[in-house]
Amino acid sequence: MKPSVVTIEPNGHFCSDCAIRGAAVCSSLDAAELREFEHLGRRVHFDSGETVFSEEDMTTSFYNVLEGVMRLYKLLPDGRRQIVGFALPGDFLGMNISGRHNFSADAIGAVTVCQFAKAPFGRFIEDRPQLLRRINELAIRELSQARDHMVLLGRRSADEKVATFLLGWRERQVALKGLSDTVPLPMSRQDIADYLGLTIETVSRTFTKLERHGVIEIIHGGISLLDPARAEALAAA
Amino acid sequence: MKPSVVTIEPNGHFCSDCAIRGAAVCSSLDAAELREFEHLGRRVHFDSGETVFSEEDMTTSFYNVLEGVMRLYKLLPDGRRQIVGFALPGDFLGMNISGRHNFSADAIGAVTVCQFAKAPFGRFIEDRPQLLRRINELAIRELSQARDHMVLLGRRSADEKVATFLLGWRERQVALKGLSDTVPLPMSRQDIADYLGLTIETVSRTFTKLERHGVIEIIHGGISLLDPARAEALAAA
DNA sequence: AAAGCCAATTGACAGAGATCAAATCTGAGT
DNA sequence: ACTCAGATTTGATCTCTGTCAATTGGCTTT
Structure with a gap:
């Protein structure tokens, strides 16, 4: 561009x-x-x-x-x-x-x-x-x-990377617009992958996995954080 | 400690x-x-x-x-x-x-x-x-x-990481003590691994590989950079 | 010199994530 | 509504790096 x-x-x-x-x-x-x-x-x-x-x-x-x-x-x-x-x-x-x-x-x-x-x-x-x-x-x-x-790039697994990213991004949204479990993700999957040191496929699969496990729901233009506690647990590990 | x-x-x-x-x-x-x-x-x-x-x-x-x-x-x-x-x-x-x-x-x-x-x-x-x-x-x-x-942690291969590290470390030694192809490495292999987001085994194998290919020589307490040009090529890739 | 210890190397194997490929979804434009 | 392009998801397979385990090497202590 x-x-x-x-x-x-x-x-x-x-x-x-x-x-x-x-x-x-x-x-x-x-x-x-x-x-x-x-x-x-x-x-x-x-x-x-x-x-x-x-x-x-x-x-x-x-x-x-x-x-x-x-x-x-x-x-x-x-x-x-x-x-x-x-x-x-x-x-x-x-x-x-x-x-x-x-x-x-x-x-x-x-x-x-x-x-x-x-x-x-x-x-x-x-x-x-x-x-x-x-x-x-x-x-x-x-x-x-x-x-x-x-630390994230060098020492965390794909699951941890994605969970950490979602929580961190939500945190910034909260600071800007107030608390909400609906997290808008204006960037593409490729952007997320390039931020986390992963491929787009791995990011996509991890999103799907988190959704299957009831941690998030993938919605239009973002995600809904269904189980923040479980996400925190994944990110902390 | x-x-x-x-x-x-x-x-x-x-x-x-x-x-x-x-x-x-x-x-x-x-x-x-x-x-x-x-x-x-x-x-x-x-x-x-x-x-x-x-x-x-x-x-x-x-x-x-x-x-x-x-x-x-x-x-x-x-x-x-x-x-x-x-x-x-x-x-x-x-x-x-x-x-x-x-x-x-x-x-x-x-x-x-x-x-x-x-x-x-x-x-x-x-x-x-x-x-x-x-x-x-x-x-x-x-x-x-x-x-x-x-960038190194998220997007480079083990070979690139190690080559980049050796050149960067040499650069800092040069700035401190002047030019030399003998690069002292006071830190352990584990330290290098934890810096590059690798395991100690991968670092060790990569060192050995670089030595086999005539890029470096592993000497006591460091390495000798035999082929800086080839190392640069690996790091740039 | 022998013993002991820790760091480093090497080997065998496994697995997380990458790669390649195809299908599906989404949105803009007609 | 229909088409097309790009984004995303999903599947199949591969490979790089990690894991587990054993060996070697170097240094210190006795």
Whole structure:
């Protein structure tokens, strides 16, 4: 999928009524700073499947996800893909040291981001250690998640991987939209497979197995978690 | 392995003649700051196999590795282990947001660290955004490495894993001690297996296979890289 | 030098998950 | 409603890596 039409809205938005105002990097800014901040960012929309940035690209922007889901992934020369994470509203992307993104990102369904040009954003941070501290916090949180995922990839069985993924994904949905046992899965089976280090067939078979055992019900566009306790048991093992 | 005797040297050391002065977090400090900084840290030695900190411990200190090698790992309830990285001189440990370490660390061979109590270190950072920026840089670098390792764990074959590990480890030795085709491997085969998401038997067989094919020679306490080009080819694939 | 211990290697076999292939389902467009 | 393309599921088989077991090797202790 290559990027097609990208709509840049002519500054018709304000941080003060931004849905993720409290969750994102912005949470470290006071009202006055926020007003200055909102001139730096632009809302940009991406359609389903569009690439927001690629691994080899020079980093020219930072991104704050406002709406939708993105897959973050790395490719091997022969085409094998590892999804290193899914980005949801509130996630901050673009941190790096090499000057290049070290993974690619594309939209799963429609996505809105708040895009910041690198240079002015860097200048804005300069004399706001609060913001820097917030960014550091996010980086460290991601690092911790990355290590958890290494354990999953290196040491867990297919059943454990799938159960852990479903619970973890549900957890993020809960944080965003409140508690529900209906878990929407906007990403494809292939995406899930590439996230868990499995093949699409194994993911599909495992879903079916979980359904046969009454742990989940496979519904349109997601799953329904029938037996959270049993799922937890599978994931913990 | 549980911690045994830990020697705390009575302040007989100075940052100015520290071997890793330029590489570590300290590189962001000027001479005056460094003089203040050296009162915060203490050199602490650990013997081979001793645990420096455990996953569930509250974080009370930050650590700067001065000498030696540490394995950083997470355990599953049933004892399966995933090594999430090896720490070498210059590496900075202890960053977290939960207030707890999110992995355990123990010494592989003798280790010396520069240990900082959390509170005074935090206060020292407070009005030194330079240092914070440096720490952020280190976190982001680690994050990038973590993502690379996810690709290895999720999508590479045993041969590729081992070849990639040997080249990566050699790279770090080169950065530390200069170029050499003799690569010391202070960690056990089990450590390598737990780092690569393999079993000890598979690691051993792969080493033997690489030796049969003339890519490496297994020597005492490490390997000799006979055919770097072939190893690169295996790792890239 | 012999004994003992732990790490590493090697062998035989098994199994989880991959691969190859076909069938079924779903949704968009006509 | 019908067609077509892509996604998902299911089946049959294979293979890479894990498991279990035995052997070898190196180092320390006596």
